[in-house]
Amino acid sequence: MAADDGHDPVHLFVERMALTFAEVGFPRMAARVLFTVMSADDPLTAAEIGERLGVSAAAVSGAVRYLTQFGMLIREPVPRSRRDRYRMPDNPWYEGTITKTAIYKTFIDVASSGVDALNGPQTPAGERVAEMRDFFIFVQEEIDSLGERWRIRRAQTGHLRPGEG
Amino acid sequence: MAADDGHDPVHLFVERMALTFAEVGFPRMAARVLFTVMSADDPLTAAEIGERLGVSAAAVSGAVRYLTQFGMLIREPVPRSRRDRYRMPDNPWYEGTITKTAIYKTFIDVASSGVDALNGPQTPAGERVAEMRDFFIFVQEEIDSLGERWRIRRAQTGHLRPGEG
DNA sequence: CACTCGTTTCACAAAGTTGTGAAGACAGTG
DNA sequence: CACTGTCTTCACAACTTTGTGAAACGAGTG
Numbered sequence: 200m201a202a203d204d205g206h207d208p209v210h211l212f213v214e215r216m217a218l219t220f221a222e223v224g225f226p227r228m229a230a231r232v233l234f235t236v237m238s239a240d241d242p243l244t245a246a247e248i249g250e251r252l253g254v255s256a257a258a259v260s261g262a263v264r265y266l267t268q269f270g271m272l273i274r275e276p277v278p279r280s281r282r283d284r285y286r287m288p289d290n291p292w293y294e295g296t297i298t299k300t301a302i303y304k305t306f307i308d309v310a311s312s313g314v315d316a317l318n319g320p321q322t323p324a325g326e327r328v329a330e331m332r333d334f335f336i337f338v339q340e341e342i343d344s345l346g347e348r349w350r351i352r353r354a355q356t357g358h359l360r361p362g363e364g
Numbered sequence: 365m366a367a368d369d370g371h372d373p374v375h376l377f378v379e380r381m382a383l384t385f386a387e388v389g390f391p392r393m394a395a396r397v398l399f400t401v402m403s404a405d406d407p408l409t410a411a412e413i414g415e416r417l418g419v420s421a422a423a424v425s426g427a428v429r430y431l432t433q434f435g436m437l438i439r440e441p442v443p444r445s446r447r448d449r450y451r452m453p454d455n456p457w458y459e460g461t462i463t464k465t466a467i468y469k470t471f472i473d474v475a476s477s478g479v480d481a482l483n484g485p486q487t488p489a490g491e492r493v494a495e496m497r498d499f500f501i502f503v504q505e506e507i508d509s510l511g512e513r514w515r516i517r518r519a520q521t522g523h524l525r526p527g528e529g
Numbered sequence: 530c531a532c533t534c535g536t537t538t539c540a541c542a543a544a545g546t547t548g549t550g551a552a553g554a555c556a557g558t559g
Numbered sequence: 560c561a562c563t564g565t566c567t568t569c570a571c572a573a574c575t576t577t578g579t580g581a582a583a584c585g586a587g588t589g
Contacts, residue, residue: 219471222389237496241488293499316373316377345506349499
């Protein structure tokens with residue numbers, strides 16, 4: 200079966216989710232591949248991914264390379280075949296994606312250098328930038344602890360996964 | 365004084381912060397204008413902004429229109445002059461920028477439609493997507509309360525601002 | 530060790546984005 | 560009511576990003 204015509208609700212979900220991720224800076228093709236695999240009950244080969252999305256093998260190649268780098272996708276060779284299969288990891292990648300992002304750290308570092316450049320928080324400008332920096336520090340701390348709070352909550356609502364608790 | 369050569373540490377901060385914001389999807393020129401004004405002790409006119417950044421009046425015009433829309437920048441006419449001045453709002457725009465973002469809502473909505481498309485959380489794929497949806501719901505709740513927790517913390521550390529408390 | 534099939538790399542083309550210059554609009558002033 | 564200075568709009572050009580086709584690569588197989 201070739202790439203569908205876009206009216207399959209699952210494919211619609213894949214494309215919409217990918218677009219939404221792309222909106223926050225995630226590579227578009229990588230997102231499409233990620234959600235294609237996520238939406239499949241069984242692991243997919245590169246060819247199957249390309250077929251479902253109607254994109255070239257080259258595009259799939261680049262996307263899976265990107266995704267496997269961060270453990271968002273797992274590649275495993277198919278026994279007695281040259282193909283590889285791709286599947287989702289058991290531990291949810293989105294926790295790490297949200298909590299391990301270095302972007303707030305960058306905000307904080309750059310803002311700190313800004314405070315210095317403005318000769319400390321004495322001037323109006325320096326004070327504004329210092330306040331922003333402090334806010335980002337706060338957010339960073341909150342995000343750091345978010346993953347753990349999530350796991351606690353899941354445990355409380357009876358959603359323990361193997362290895363957790 | 366014309367646009368500096370890029371070695372002014374304040375300008376360096378402006379450009380680096382703007383680049384960092386651009387990385388998470390914020391319009392680049394708008395970010396440059398925002399941090400230029402933020403780094404100035406006094407309000408700036410459109411001409412001054414353009415001069416400091418070395419960009420055209422058109423670029424400034426588009427950027428300030430974008431920024432004032434969300435209250436990240438305040439425009440006020442200069443008495444007995446045709447110029448407008450731009451200054452930072454007193455209430456920090458970044459709180460709202462982070463906490464009022466609709467992006468998690470979109471994640472949740474799209475993921476929900478995905479669960480439906482996959483016939484509920486019974487299948488492996490449906491379960492994965494449902495888990496992701498639940499995580500984003502959790503994050504959304506956390507973000508919703510983040511602004512208030514920040515204000516509480518600021519109050520505790522003696523940083524009350526007018527109107528707060 | 531040549532063949533085959535799947536994957537990867539690379540140069541390029543298509544598409545999208547962003548900022549510019551120039552013209553236009555608009556408000557205050559003489 | 561024409562003039563001047565400021566801001567806005569718009570078509571376009573420069574740049575960036577993204578995915579393709581084609582060729583190269585490489586692992587398994589006879």
